[in-house]
Structures are given as structure tokens and as C-alpha cells.
Amino acid sequence: MSKKLVAYFSASGTTAVKAKALASAAGADLYEIKPEKPYTKADLNWMDSASRSSKEMKGGIKPALADNGAGIENYDVVFVGFPIWWYVAPTIINSFLEAYDFTGKKIVLFATSGGSGFGKAAQNLQQSAPNAEIIEGKILNGSVTADELKKFASRFD
Numbered sequence: 225m226s227k228k229l230v231a232y233f234s235a236s237g238t239t240a241v242k243a244k245a246l247a248s249a250a251g252a253d254l255y256e257i258k259p260e261k262p263y264t265k266a267d268l269n270w271m272d273s274a275s276r277s278s279k280e281m282k283g284g285i286k287p288a289l290a291d292n293g294a295g296i297e298n299y300d301v302v303f304v305g306f307p308i309w310w311y312v313a314p315t316i317i318n319s320f321l322e323a324y325d326f327t328g329k330k331i332v333l334f335a336t337s338g339g340s341g342f343g344k345a346a347q348n349l350q351q352s353a354p355n356a357e358i359i360e361g362k363i364l365n366g367s368v369t370a371d372e373l374k375k376f377a378s379r380f381d
């Protein structure tokens with residue numbers, strides 16, 4: 225059995241709910257990826273090209289993390305969850321991947337979105353963890369049963 229971690233970033237709570245359900249179904253530890261400076265509602269306004277999220281995503285700006293306590297060295301498989309922003313992963317996920325040594329580890333992506341798929345998320349994240357195997361896992365929109373999550377996680381046992 226591989227040792228699993230579910231690490232997630234969630235700006236408004238949707239991905240957090242899925243991450244907790246996945247960790248419990250997978251028997252994995254749970255870690256929240258947090259920015260040093262929390263996002264406000266105005267920061268998340270994607271209609272405003274001057275908002276923090278727009279500027280980060282367009283400029284490839286990687287926000288600072290609140291901590292470096294994920295303990296990645298203890299795990300073989302790391303599920304990494306996030307909301308889809310502008311068809312990819314928020315750049316804080318790049319910050320997270322660059323903060324640790326993921327050499328030889330499996331990174332399995334999961335996400336929530338307003339309907340988009342992973343887009344180029346995996347491709348963009350690979351640059352931040354060049355020595356890891358990044359796998360496009362699952363978009364977890366809508367209701368997802370514990371059974372489905374168990375089946376998904378068991379692909380990486």
C-alpha cells in the first residue's frame with residue numbers, strides 16, 4: 225500500500241469538501257495549501273482584469289505559501305486538488321510543487337470547476353515538479369459517492 229496525502233487549495237470551500245471526502249475514502253492524510261495572504265472576495269473576481277487572481281494567472285505570479293509543513297517526504301502518492309482558474313490550476317499550486325522535492329513521487333490531480341476540464345493544468349504544473357509523474361486524475365464536480373472516490377484512489381495503491 226502506498227502512503228497517500230491529499231493536499232488541496234480551496235478559495236471558496238468547494239474543493240475543500242471534495243478533498244476531505246477523498247482523504248477519508250482513500251485513508252489518506254489531509255493538508256490544506258494556504259496562501260500567506262488569504263484571498264478576499266474582490267481578489268477572486270475574474271471579471272476584473274485588475275483583481276489579484278487575474279493578475280496572478282495572467283502574469284504567472286506564484287503567491288507565497290502560509291507554511292511549508294506538508295511533509296511530502298513521507299508520502300508516495302500526493303493527490304493535489306484545486307479549483308480550475310482560467311482553465312488551469314491556480315499558480316499557488318505551482319508555489320506548492322516548487323516548495324518540496326517531489327522526485328519519484330506520483331502527483332494525482334483533482335479539481336472542481338464551473339464546468340471546465342483540466343485544460344493545460346497538468347502540462348503547466350509539470351514545470352514545477354519536473355521529476356514527478358503528474359497524472360490527470362478526476363474532476364469532482366457535483367455529487368461524487370464515497371465508493372467512486374475509493375475506486376479512484378485505489379488506482380494508485
Ligand SMILES: Cc1cc2nc3c(=O)[nH]c(=O)nc-3n(C[C@H](O)[C@H](O)[C@H](O)COP(=O)(O)O)c2cc1C
Binds near residue numbers: 236238270309338
Ligand atoms: C479566479 C477564478 C477563475 C475561474 N476560472 C474558471 C474556469 O476557467 N473554468 C471553470 O469552469 N470555472 C472557473 N472558476 C470557477 C471555480 O473553478 C469553481 O467555482 C470552483 O469549484 C471553486 O472552488 P473553491 O470553492 O474550492 O475555490 C473560476 C473561479 C475563480 C475564482
